[in-house]
Amino acid sequence: MAPLSLGIVGFGIMGERLVRTAFPHPEMRLAGVWDPSPEAAARLEAAAPGVPMLADAAAVIAACDALYIAAPPAAHIPLARAALAAGRAVFLEKPLATGLEEAEAFVAEAEAAGARAAVNFPMASSPAVAQLSAWRQAGAVGAPQRLEIVTEFGRWPRGWQSDAAGWLARRAEGGFTREVVSHFLFLTRRQLGPLVLHSARVTYPAGDGAETAIEAELSAGGVPVTLRGGVGRIAEDEANSWTLTGAAGAIRLRNWSLAEKLEAGGEWRQAPDALPNEAMRPMVLRGQVEKLAALTRGTPQSLATLREALEVQQVVETLLRS
Numbered sequence: 001m002a003p004l005s006l007g008i009v010g011f012g013i014m015g016e017r018l019v020r021t022a023f024p025h026p027e028m029r030l031a032g033v034w035d036p037s038p039e040a041a042a043r044l045e046a047a048a049p050g051v052p053m054l055a056d057a058a059a060v061i062a063a064c065d066a067l068y069i070a071a072p073p074a075a076h077i078p079l080a081r082a083a084l085a086a087g088r089a090v091f092l093e094k095p096l097a098t099g100l101e102e103a104e105a106f107v108a109e110a111e112a113a114g115a116r117a118a119v120n121f122p123m124a125s126s127p128a129v130a131q132l133s134a135w136r137q138a139g140a141v142g143a144p145q146r147l148e149i150v151t152e153f154g155r156w157p158r159g160w161q162s163d164a165a166g167w168l169a170r171r172a173e174g175g176f177t178r179e180v181v182s183h184f185l186f187l188t189r190r191q192l193g194p195l196v197l198h199s200a201r202v203t204y205p206a207g208d209g210a211e212t213a214i215e216a217e218l219s220a221g222g223v224p225v226t227l228r229g230g231v232g233r234i235a236e237d238e239a240n241s242w243t244l245t246g247a248a249g250a251i252r253l254r255n256w257s258l259a260e261k262l263e264a265g266g267e268w269r270q271a272p273d274a275l276p277n278e279a280m281r282p283m284v285l286r287g288q289v290e291k292l293a294a295l296t297r298g299t300p301q302s303l304a305t306l307r308e309a310l311e312v313q314q315v316v317e318t319l320l321r322s
Contacts, residue, residue: 003025003026003027003028003029003293004027004028004029004065004066004293004296004297005028005029005030005031005063005064005065005066006028006029006030006031006064006065006066006067006068006289006292007030007031007032007033007034007054007060007061007063007064007066007067007068007088008030008032008033008034008060008067008068008070009033009034009035009057009060009067009068009069009070009071009075009079010035010069010070010071010072010075010093011033011034011035011037011040011043011044011053011070012035012037012040012070012163012164013160013161013163013164014070014093014120015033015035015068015070016043016044016047017281017285018068018070018285018288018289019033019044019047019048019051020047020048021281021282021285021286022282022285022286022288022289023048023289025286025289025290027289027290027292027293028066028289028292028293030048030051031060031063031064031065032051032052032053032054032059032060032063032064033051033052033053033054033060034053034054034055034056034057034059034060035053040053041053057079057082058082061082061083061086061088062086064088065088065089065296066088066089066090066091066116066292066293066295066296067079067080067083067088067089067090067091068091068120068292069083069090069091069092069093070093071093072164072167072173073093073095073096073097073098073167073173073178074097074098074173076092076093076095076096076097077096077097077102077103077106080092080106080110080117081106084110084113084115084116084117089116089117089292089295089296090115090116090117090118091117091118091119091120091288091292091295091303092117092118092119092120092309093119093120094119094120094121094178094182094309094312094313095178095182095309095313095316095317096119096306096309096310096313097313098172098173100313100314100317103310103313104310106306107306107307107309107310110306111306111307115306116295116296116298117295117306118291118292118295118301118303118304118305118306119303119304119305119306119308119309120288120304121182121183121186121187121303121304121308121309122183122281122284122285122288123183123186123187123190124186124190124288124291124302124303124304125284125285125287125288125291125302125303126257126280126284127273127275127280127283127284128253128256128257128258128259128271128274128280129187129190129253129259131259131271131273131274132191132244132251132253132259133191135251135259135261136191136244136251139248140248140249140251140261141244141245141246141247141248141249141250141251142246142247142248142249143246143247143248144192144221144223144244144245144246145223145224145245145246145247146223146224146225146226146244146245147188147192147220147223147224147225147226147242147243147244147245148225148226148227148241148242148243148245149181149184149185149188149225149226149227149228149229149240149241149242149243150227150228150229150239150240150241150243151176151180151181151184151228151229151238151239151240152229152230152231152233152234152238152239152240153176153180153229153230153231153232153234153237153238154231154232154234154235154236154237154238155231155232155237156168156169156175156176156210156212156231157169157174157179158237158238159237168210169209169210170208170209170210171204171208171209171210171211172208174210175210175211175320176210176211176229176231177202177211177214177229177316177319177320178316178320180229180238180240181214181227181229181316182312182313182316184227184240184242185312185315185316186304186308186309186312187242187253188218188220188225188242189220189308189311189312190308191220191244192220192221192223192225192244193220193221193222193223194220194221194311195218195219195220195225195311195312195315196218196219196220197216197217197218197315197318197319198216198217198218198219199216199217199322200214200215200216200217200318200319200322201214201215201216201322202214202319202320202322203230211320212230212231212232213228213229213230213231214227214228214229214230214319215227215228216228216319216322218315238255239255240254240255240256241253241254241255242254249261249262250262252268255276255277256277256280257274257275257276257277257279257280257281258270258271258274258275258276259271259274260274288303291303
């Protein structure tokens with residue numbers, strides 16, 4: 001079967017990371033990229049020699065079978081609508097939009113049209129998450145009793161995101177709740193069921209800066225969930241954990257990629273094939289591209305749906321207004 005063609009709009013951190021770690025790929029070839037940054041062409045040539053920097057987003061859409069939208073949030077839905085109207089499959093970064101009404105309207109119209117569209121929540125393709133699911137199926141947790149999510153950052157944005165600080169550090173589009181906590185809420189929704197936010201407290205700095213601390217109580221499929229996160233309370237760049245406790249035991253995902261199970265003696269044991277996030281990322285991204293090829297062909301896959309992304313965004317935006 002001939003490979004499909006992928007176009008990318010937005011060649012910042014996420015676009016470049018996908019190109020460098022997932023290509024070449026047997027399921028897809030790179031058709032072209034567009035980014036308005038003057039430096040993007042040089043970075044593209046270094047990451048994927050010969051892949052063209054096209055004139056604009058419309059040229060990328062015309063050249064591809066599927067469009068990866070890695071631009072800032074305000075551009076997501078306009079680009080997605082243009083690509084879907086041209087008959088392309090679409091893979092969006094989250095959040096869907098900067099406002100809930102726009103996101104809700106887009107999801108409704110896309111679902112009504114049977115659009116081939118998905119959202120980039122990499123935990124949909126994570127081997128570590130697959131290990132958590134296998135442990136649950138084997139009875140390691142039993143009936144879930146509670147879930148705890150913790151996300152801590154030495155600074156925000158993280159050091160490797162400094163080039164995007166113009167919007168990531170701002171309350172309107174950025175912040176760690178939208179950028180990071182949303183991934184763990186997606187995982188929670190997949191593992192336990194629909195999310196309900198019961199209470200939340202958010203701390204903001206003066207001015208238009210993004211949040212510096214959050215605390216929230218939620219439930220997922222009826223299971224109590226506690227969430228907390230903050231900036232400046234740890235020395236390292238980042239630390240996170242997703243810990244599910246049940247009648248038979250506990251499992252957790254730590255620092256994105258380390259699947260761990262609580263032993264009878266009270267020690268956490270990593271899965272034998274656990275890898276740090278930097279080592280696991282190429283596996284996850286190649287899996288995402290494989291699933292995107294399946295989506296483009298209209299065959300079953302497990303990427304995050306628009307509806308799942310919308311449900312996560314509804315919780316995130318409600319929390320941030322608390």
